[in-house]
Amino acid sequence: xxxxxLFLVIGFLILLTLPMFLSPYALGIxxxxxxxxxxxxxxxxxxxxxxxxxxxxxxxxxxxxYTTYLLTLILGLTPWxxxxxxxxxxxxxxxxIGFFGFRFGLRGVYFVxxxxxxxxxxxxxxxxxxxxxxxxxxxxxPHFSFWNFQFKENTPYYYIALGYVVFSxxxxxxxxxxKIGRYIIALREDEDAAESLGVNVFKYKMIAIFISAFMTSxxxxxxxxxxxxxxxxxxxxxxxxxxIILRPIIGGMxxxxxxxxxxxxxxxxxxxxxxxxxxxxxxxxxxxxxGFLLVAxxxxxxxxxxxxxxxxxxxFLGGLK
Amino acid sequence: xxxxxxxxxxxxxxxxxGVYSLIALGLSLIFGVMRVINFAHGEMMVWGxxxxxxxxxxxxxxxxxxxLVSAVILFLLGYLLQRTVVNQILDFPEAMQVLPLxxxxxxxxxxxxxxxGPDYIxxxxxxxxxxxxxxxxxxxxxxLLAFSLAIIFTVLVLLFLKKTDMGKSIxxxxxxxxGAFLVGTDVNKIYAICFGxxxxxxxxxxxxxxxxxxxxxHIGAPFTLISxxxxxxxxMGSLTGAMVGGLIIGVAESVGPELxxxxxxxxxxxxxxxxxxxxxxxxxxxIVIMILRPQGLFGGKRG
Numbered sequence: 001x002x003x004x005x006l007f008l009v010i011g012f013l014i015l016l017t018l019p020m021f022l023s024p025y026a027l028g029i030x031x032x033x034x035x036x037x038x039x040x041x042x043x044x045x046x047x048x049x050x051x052x053x054x055x056x057x058x059x060x061x062x063x064x065x066y067t068t069y070l071l072t073l074i075l076g077l078t079p080w081x082x083x084x085x086x087x088x089x090x091x092x093x094x095x096x097i098g099f100f101g102f103r104f105g106l107r108g109v110y111f112v113x114x115x116x117x118x119x120x121x122x123x124x125x126x127x128x129x130x131x132x133x134x135x136x137x138x139x140x141x142p143h144f145s146f147w148n149f150q151f152k153e154n155t156p157y158y159y160i161a162l163g164y165v166v167f168s169x170x171x172x173x174x175x176x177x178x179k180i181g182r183y184i185i186a187l188r189e190d191e192d193a194a195e196s197l198g199v200n201v202f203k204y205k206m207i208a209i210f211i212s213a214f215m216t217s218x219x220x221x222x223x224x225x226x227x228x229x230x231x232x233x234x235x236x237x238x239x240x241x242x243x244i245i246l247r248p249i250i251g252g253m254x255x256x257x258x259x260x261x262x263x264x265x266x267x268x269x270x271x272x273x274x275x276x277x278x279x280x281x282x283x284x285x286x287x288x289x290x291g292f293l294l295v296a297x298x299x300x301x302x303x304x305x306x307x308x309x310x311x312x313x314x315x316f317l318g319g320l321k
Numbered sequence: 322x323x324x325x326x327x328x329x330x331x332x333x334x335x336x337x338x339g340v341y342s343l344i345a346l347g348l349s350l351i352f353g354v355m356r357v358i359n360f361a362h363g364e365m366m367v368w369g370x371x372x373x374x375x376x377x378x379x380x381x382x383x384x385x386x387x388x389l390v391s392a393v394i395l396f397l398l399g400y401l402l403q404r405t406v407v408n409q410i411l412d413f414p415e416a417m418q419v420l421p422l423x424x425x426x427x428x429x430x431x432x433x434x435x436x437x438g439p440d441y442i443x444x445x446x447x448x449x450x451x452x453x454x455x456x457x458x459x460x461x462x463x464x465l466l467a468f469s470l471a472i473i474f475t476v477l478v479l480l481f482l483k484k485t486d487m488g489k490s491i492x493x494x495x496x497x498x499x500g501a502f503l504v505g506t507d508v509n510k511i512y513a514i515c516f517g518x519x520x521x522x523x524x525x526x527x528x529x530x531x532x533x534x535x536x537x538x539h540i541g542a543p544f545t546l547i548s549x550x551x552x553x554x555x556x557m558g559s560l561t562g563a564m565v566g567g568l569i570i571g572v573a574e575s576v577g578p579e580l581x582x583x584x585x586x587x588x589x590x591x592x593x594x595x596x597x598x599x600x601x602x603x604x605x606x607x608i609v610i611m612i613l614r615p616q617g618l619f620g621g622k623r624g
Contacts, residue, residue, distance in 0.1 A: 245420075
């Protein structure tokens, strides 16, 4: 058995016990690490594995969050059920975008623009809906209970977020090994060659975008019930899409552990620098740093941090895939 | 339906469209020569706006003159950006070219916020509130001035590309990078100058927009997107396309919401399509054009 699994299990057990030792503030940072690792992983399924760049993933977060909220508001449905319905809604929108993009052969920048357009249209529409509070956004009055997905303390959120990450890791690992995953990777490497060998490129891209959108939107339900505040200007903006893609790019796209490593590296930095710079009156400085990071990573480490970790730790881990 | 209102909106959209054309011209020029999409385009325009605004604040120079300073400063910024970042990514796969420039967009946007603060400012130009009446239509003087100057600048750039030696080198490098290199053109320098001209276009446009619209660090992204839409509508790399596309989008954004509201009422829906959703009209045009005619109105073969 590969030693990497042993290391992962040990890491998981350490993470399970952490809430006993950490302050609520530190716990909050871990929650954000898991949240962004999960989002990055969801994006990674589409962009890392199929090579189709999406810069509009915030749209799915928004759909997930608002659908879940709306179902709770109107039907009294618990978010635990509503989030799956939101996932299907986001997946369907993903299929629409995918249909336009893949059926009409929009590659590269054209597809990027298509995803941005849909996300921006979505943001503008949600911004004008009265039921979601229009320009003021939506404050949610919490009713603490497990059933409502709303808790007083950070610890339950910590375990839920950890569960999200484990779920995504297992799913992506499973996908990577499955027939679907192999087809998807083949079409990333050379679309025309894969097609000529009989891979139905359109179908497998559609599967990838559906899974990716579905998973991304599940994070929306978490976002709503963790922050108790929804506003399309923040959670559906392009800036949020960039937040989503930053971690997998730095960690390593198209790998199972890349988004998680990226999130462990970037999120604490981001959270601490954000509050530190804001206190010092330099609000936005952390975004300048992000921007330079994005440039530097693509210029100097296009394969992400994970490739260096792999090389450095290869003797200890015995084949980190 | 109020025909008078529609015509008035169409006119003011048309005038703004002239400035859009100039922004899109810069993007199209950069794409046509280097095959790179400048995702920091709108954010650089905001820098052009702030340069003109700062000059107005310090020296009282009207933006309708200081836009030239914006153009020069943005030329230098673009030149440097090409030399440091863009030149390294020319041979990257198309998709990977997007990310560094998105990163630069974040740098421009948030450094503007650090320097000039996050609030909306609307500086007063000398011409701000004057207007002319032509028949039943009113024409805003600042818009008319911005339109005319933008068109003059556009024509100058086109003449530069057609007539001068440097312009010919740029077109040669666009046609065939290796060929231009073989006959002794310094391709890297040409690329940097070309990128500089592209950003000088947005610098100019930014300066001209200062009297027309309030500025804040965060208004850049919509302009980046609008210039993409115009360039795709007109045809990637087509300079005529950028001009015509700019005017079309200008009119469509201005008239679209009013027409949509009328349409909703016509079919008995009590819905309003507010002006703040005007970008939805352009995004809709983008999606339709990408699906039906991806090479754009004036584009040749699909790139």
